[in-house]
Amino acid sequence: MAFCYNFPLKTDRKLGVYLAFAKALFLITLLTSCNSNTNVHLDTVDYKRIEINDSLAQEDSIAQFIAPYGAKINQEMNRVLCYNPKSMHKNDTPLNTALGNMLCEIIVEQVNPVVKSRLDTNIDVVLLNHGGIRAPLPAGEVTTKRAYEIMPFENEVVVAQLNKAQMEQLIKYIVDRERAHPFSGMKISLNADSSLNNVSINDQPLTEKIYYVATSDYLYNGGDSMNFFNNTTVTKTDYKIRNAMIDYFKKVDTLKFESDNRFTKAN
Template sequence: MRRLFLSICAVFILFSCSRYLTVSQVNTKNTSVEFQNSSIDSLAESMVKPYRDSIKQDMSKIVGVTATALVKGKPDSKLTNLVSDILLKCANDYCAEKHLNISPDIAYVNYGGLRASLPQGEITVGHIFELMPFENEIVLVKISGESILKMAERIAGRGGEGVSGLKLGIRNEKVGTLTIGGKPVDPAASYWVVTNDYIANGGDQMSMFITPLDKIETKIKIRDILIRSLNEMFRRDGVIDVKEDGRIYNEQ
């Protein structure tokens, strides 16, 4: 037993006195992976192909035809106007269907939430997925007029974003003129805002939405309502022609 104890002590002393190892050299190389250098797994291909073909068919479905390309821009643009208008209409329809005694006042779409433009001509389901790749849902938030003013200040500081039901004049990155439904915003009043769940939870520095007076989660995906609304517009009116109306503008 004494011999075993001495042996263990010797091992500990040996390792405690050893020097730390350091890396003296690192050798790396790139290994290219090219499709033509590998054979196709026929079994895997037979399993994947039906799903790939089905998705491709779904993504290529035409939901509408536009007169011009819809590109986002600031202070407002055809794309931001279209999406925010659709959100506001959807929210009003939702409230009517659910028999809610609510009439949403404005819609707000954050600029960064729109990830692509829509081309002139045929708009497919795939284009909408590129525009709205996230699973964001429509949320109705009731906030005070004071919070509306804070929201407008944030929009003005960013040079504009997507709104509907609201008219904003920006002067030196500040709010110059602000009206909702043609009337000045009352700081003491309350307003219903339609937006996405990311913003409703205070995302994109929109902290004024974190503690609302009331909140309704519709569980309606924005991407789905865009597809449905554009298809309805196309069937009803033909070619979709979106106009810029100066709802956000720069004051002199």
Template sequence: MNKGLLLSLALALPLAGQQAHFEGFKLYPVDGSIAPDPAVEKVLAPYRAQLEAKFGRVLCQAPEGLFRGRKGEPNALGAWMADLMREAAAKATGLKVDAALTNSGGLRANIRRGPVTVASIYEVMPFDNELVVIELKGEDLIHAIKQGIERRAGEPVSNLHATLSGTPDQPVCTVTFADGTPVDPSAIYRVATSDYLAKSGDTMRALAGRAPLDTGLKLRDVALQACESLGKESKPLLPPQGNRYTIPDAFLDPLDQQKVKLP
């Protein structure tokens, strides 16, 4: 049970034409010393059982956990989600999807080591964001990656890699696909992302205002289905291999202070 305090205020209510005045207050501790009310418990019991049956169900095991990391550190959770988005978008649309971009802000919790439950995934993604596909010119894709680096030292991506070189005052950013092929600024690419980013852009404003192709899938459902499939095959949920960003240590503090501006 969560501990806290219940505040009781005493107010004197006025007669017509008079003002109310404050008479005092009292704090009541809310902790384990307060016994549950049997009548309330009886009402809540069936609903609690339903919630526990739904959200307590174990989907798979995560022996290492998947963590977001701090700025400049590998974002294993974000990389896993971006990979799922690209794969699910390609399957749902029947199209080649070249890359995926999402935002760390949409991932609200880590996946801790041990059993992964339905509740675990809801904690990670409490929002009803949907998976969409947008078309981007290569120059806009590169710009979006750079914006994500400037704001958060890199947002989660799939099938992309960005490298910083030079100095924080004179930085150079190189963006390629995972196999090392450069992103062509003039080419058109299909990119999986969330409907939220396709509308607002968040930290990657270059994504905003696009006409998205809807997949009909919620991001949370994509993650739930992936974990459930792993569990059925008795496979563990493991962090993706490889890093999506190469950022020298000299850039980390300036990036944390948002002082790096990428041309």
């Protein structure tokens, strides 16, 4: 849009200079006063928020385009990967659960080869969080969908390197919370007053060395206040927890997981 002013053209030079000066002045006034260089004016603004619901028709061509994509997902989601003989819920037992222990075992089994190749070592300890288990695993056929339900997030396994002092903080966290945060590679027993009785790591006492702790990138980055991971060296595995589950379920025929004595409390 053009400026909405027009001065008559004159050949007189003096007048020309004068006009140019006036034009400049006018332009400055124009820019500062209305901040618009067009003569199009926004007169009215209307708004309507439209809810997308079943009162609206659907565009058939779009629905048809989506259908095969959806069908493939359903087919994959409903694919039976293995069998689970006993229902597992994250609140089945107080300090460790079959479901939590399963997740830790799966990480050791699936991710260790990656850790071996990237760090030339094995995972010493796995630590996840109780809140991160988003659904139970019912008894019966285990489908891909179940893995998505238990682990809807895209979290990946990472391996942090903790020294003895940092491990002590990790253990203190578990002891203080007294909750079924899933872990493996450690055995922790509490006294009746909830104080720490004994801890061993892979049947050895805690010593001055580097421990390789597999966890999720979410927890490593401070999720659930797991601050003992702060400033520790970390290695990515590029392996999503959910994918580790799916790959494991495909590999085995029947799941066999139980709660055990890895985390106990005296009566």
